């Protein structure tokens with residue numbers, strides 16, 4: 001079939017600088033290749049479970065019961081109350097659902113709104129490298145400029161001196177993800193409080209992406225800037241029901257911030273998406289967050305299993321403190337991770353994420369490969385068997 005829109009040689013010349021600078025996601029290209037081959041995906045953090053049954057029931061009831069139109073832009077109050085309960089449970093803080101919570105279309109829109117709320121074109125945003133692969137493009141979309149600061153390897157500690165050294169008169173914000181994708185760090189009190197303090201002293205806004213806040217291991221507690229001195233003036237927190245309630249397709253996330261920041265976030269939100277899908281908000285609001293089982297012990301077991309199996313394959317892996325990913329060093333395997341990832345898709349039928357997606361200069365990520373421990377257990381086991389065969393020079397049956 002020939003599309004009537006196909007012949008468009010001059011459209012490229014009309015693109016904005018804003019989008020032209022955003023590279024296509026390297027991982028997305030591999031995903032297309034993997035889908036064509038039917039490879040097992042242990043690259044992406046797609047939730048393993050189903051959303052809570054009461055959420056599905058309530059959303060279905062809304063869809064079939066006539067609650068199909070716009071919700072209030074800031075989100076249904078009932079869902080904002082649910083999010084306030086989540087903030088109490090995971091962050092130990094009280095937030096006002098009326099003025100301090102905004103429902104967004106996923107954390108993706110939440111981070112973008114936070115950036116739009118506090119940066120002007122040309123302003124600089126410090127982010128930590130390696131980073132969640134979407135951040136540079138989001139900063140660029142906001143018209144701001146990304147200033148990567150490396151996490152201090154091999155423990156991936158947050159180096160406040162390095163942050164200080166990266167500040168310029170144009171710096172407006174610092175973007176931190178904790179627990180961290182891809183390294184698995186759950187930044188500690190010293191790091192988070194120190195960073196908030198630094199932001200307060202330099203009059204910056206700390207935007208924290210805390211989508212994995214419910215997944216911290218070995219008895220740790222999630223550390224958020226929220227509730228600490230200076231947070232009202234200097235912090236915007238972003239979360240996601242994609243991870244917290246395992247409903248990534250519902251595209252529900254949120255921002256938590258002081259009333260002044262919340263008002264600004266809502267202005268951006270009303271001009272980007274207006275609001276998140278109403279019937280799905282009705283569904284999510286039906287979840288009794290206080291009564292939810294804590295499944296971090298299950299995820300911790302899955303983490304340990306993946307770390308142990310990768311260790312048996314001779315890969316060096318730091319045990320993640322939180323989140324859904326393991327970052328393995330692959331320098332013993334004799335080729336850079338981008339080539340290795342492509343070879344793994346083609347020859348072993350396994351999709352992993354090459355570390356090159358998480359660094360401004362892909363060279364920085366060539367010795368790293370990211371895998372998730374949250375996907376289907378049987379398929380993950382099969383992927384690891386294929387990986388073992390591949391590394392021992394064998395073939396696999398697909």
Ligand SMILES: Cc1ncc(COP(=O)(O)O)c(C=O)c1O
Nearest residue numbers: 106107108132181211240242253
């Ligand atoms: C660190 C981080 N932030 C944001 C997201 C996206 O969240 P959402 O589905 O709520 O847009 C992800 C998804 O993997 C993530 O890992």
